[in-house]
Amino acid sequence: MNQPLALKWIKLNLCLLLVLNAMQSRAVTTDQFSVHGLAAFNEEQANMLQSWLSQGVNATRATLGIYPTPLRLHVYPRKSNQPVPWAYTRRDKKGSVHFHVDTRFGLTKFVDDWTIYHELAHMALPYLGSEYRWLSEGFASYMQYQIMAQAGILKGTLEERYSSKINPHLRWFNSDLTAASIARRLMDNKQYPAAYWGSAYFFVLADSKLQQQHNIGLTQLISLYQDCCRANDNNLEEVLTSLDGMIEGKLFNQLIKEFENRPARKLYPEVLNQ
Numbered sequence: 001m002n003q004p005l006a007l008k009w010i011k012l013n014l015c016l017l018l019v020l021n022a023m024q025s026r027a028v029t030t031d032q033f034s035v036h037g038l039a040a041f042n043e044e045q046a047n048m049l050q051s052w053l054s055q056g057v058n059a060t061r062a063t064l065g066i067y068p069t070p071l072r073l074h075v076y077p078r079k080s081n082q083p084v085p086w087a088y089t090r091r092d093k094k095g096s097v098h099f100h101v102d103t104r105f106g107l108t109k110f111v112d113d114w115t116i117y118h119e120l121a122h123m124a125l126p127y128l129g130s131e132y133r134w135l136s137e138g139f140a141s142y143m144q145y146q147i148m149a150q151a152g153i154l155k156g157t158l159e160e161r162y163s164s165k166i167n168p169h170l171r172w173f174n175s176d177l178t179a180a181s182i183a184r185r186l187m188d189n190k191q192y193p194a195a196y197w198g199s200a201y202f203f204v205l206a207d208s209k210l211q212q213q214h215n216i217g218l219t220q221l222i223s224l225y226q227d228c229c230r231a232n233d234n235n236l237e238e239v240l241t242s243l244d245g246m247i248e249g250k251l252f253n254q255l256i257k258e259f260e261n262r263p264a265r266k267l268y269p270e271v272l273n274q
């Protein structure tokens, strides 16, 4: 590496570091998110839910950055055999996240449940359209474990979690059809675990290419994306163009092209051994 290049590299790293520090120094405040629906719970339950939601928002922003629009979180009581039996995001103007919760479970069970990290991860990207629901679910599925790992609550390693989730569905992608068409069909057929985890492989690939070719991880890039670009992007094309612009490359546009055009078997391994 010659002198000017080395200097440029140091400056770039310094710049990234300053942005990351600035992000970390902003404390969580009530204007970062609002909670709706607590009146349906007693005081103790409401306090527990508030702690859970704060922890979820903190853990998500530690990994994916501070979203430009404050999160609007809604809770509803629902009896179930798990703390969060059902949750979804609503993509209207500002966007909101809705959780159906059974407060007979304690705070630890709530914190250990992946659902909140998955739902909050969705909000790191704009609505990608019904044609790219598979990619949106792949993103949230990939990120839920990144967030949990960084928060120190993931059981096992990231590699183990991804392998055990993705491997059972790889047979669908051992095909001459394109990966995108397979993922869309799995989604249409309501084969959700196969659609979600099969699509999460897009981000396994993206993350590893980013680290090899650009010396930055996917979560770090998504963090920086919140500051520069998230508020301006409205569809997948814009997201991919922003991400590629940030790395001054074509990685994301190339990868989506491959998922749309190449036989899935050329992209997917038979077994994921990380």
Ligand SMILES: [Zn+2]
Residues within 6 Å of the ligand: 118, 119, 122, 136, 137, 140
């Ligand atoms: Zn989802």
